[in-house]
Amino acid sequence: MELIKNKVEEEVDDYDHEDDDTDEEEDVIIAQVKWRKHYSSVQKILLVGDGDFSFSLSLARAFGSARNMVATSLDSLEKIKKNYSDGIRNIMELEERGCVVLHGVDGKHMSDHFFLKTQRFDRIIYNFPHVGFHFPEENCCQIQMNKTLVKEFMKNAKALLRKENGEIHISHKEGDPYEKWNLVKKAEKIGLHLHDTVPFYKNDYPGYQNKRAHGSSADAPFQLGQANTYKFRLITHPL
Numbered sequence: 001m002e003l004i005k006n007k008v009e010e011e012v013d014d015y016d017h018e019d020d021d022t023d024e025e026e027d028v029i030i031a032q033v034k035w036r037k038h039y040s041s042v043q044k045i046l047l048v049g050d051g052d053f054s055f056s057l058s059l060a061r062a063f064g065s066a067r068n069m070v071a072t073s074l075d076s077l078e079k080i081k082k083n084y085s086d087g088i089r090n091i092m093e094l095e096e097r098g099c100v101v102l103h104g105v106d107g108k109h110m111s112d113h114f115f116l117k118t119q120r121f122d123r124i125i126y127n128f129p130h131v132g133f134h135f136p137e138e139n140c141c142q143i144q145m146n147k148t149l150v151k152e153f154m155k156n157a158k159a160l161l162r163k164e165n166g167e168i169h170i171s172h173k174e175g176d177p178y179e180k181w182n183l184v185k186k187a188e189k190i191g192l193h194l195h196d197t198v199p200f201y202k203n204d205y206p207g208y209q210n211k212r213a214h215g216s217s218a219d220a221p222f223q224l225g226q227a228n229t230y231k232f233r234l235i236t237h238p239l
């Protein structure tokens, strides 16, 4: 992983100093940086709660190499095999592309994870956090459980974020009852500010299959409706 870190840092360094290069060298350097929507091959990226790993794979395919990525699930490999038709295939391709894939990673405690705690990330992504269907979606206990998940995820992500330009991205459905989760207010209490909000379109991530992830229809998609990606940054205090 240290190797990945050095390589990514070298590439970022090259990218930052592109004015010093000739036009020809510039072209080569720019060609090396690959993007999918907000994400690039020079960012060190942590993905949390990725259902069947198709979102991670969509980024990996765009970048070519996934050596800059760590993709995680709360689910064990066994559960992924049982729940998702493409889960194992997606994981195998991610690993072939150099991604570190980890299972049993709880977003509420991940800053204590033996490997993750040694790393710092430019982007930490959790798409559509949800604890599973314990009560009806509008039930206050269900809302409270989801709010706790997001709050604890944010606290843990904050600890793993690079201080300079690091961002935590949460994609989230709009409308009732999702607005009751109060993402932005929660983030502010934790020391994160909302840097930007942009609409989330599934088609921006070819191959991505959003998953219900729970119960007998875990492999089925959930209705996305209107959704946004919330980008949070650390609140920095002037010296």
Ligand SMILES: C[S@@+](CC[C@H](N)C(=O)[O-])C[C@H]1O[C@@H](n2cnc3c(N)ncnc32)[C@H](O)[C@@H]1O
Residues within 6 Å of the ligand: 048, 049, 050, 051, 052, 055, 073, 074, 075, 105, 106, 107, 108, 126, 127, 128, 129, 130, 131, 132, 149, 209, 210, 211, 212, 213
């Ligand atoms: C609605 S699904 C979304 C899955 C995937 N991100 C997607 O966009 O298709 C919610 C995901 O959150 C995961 N999850 C629930 N509690 C979690 C926790 N404490 N830590 C990490 N992931 C969790 C579930 O395993 C599930 O994959």
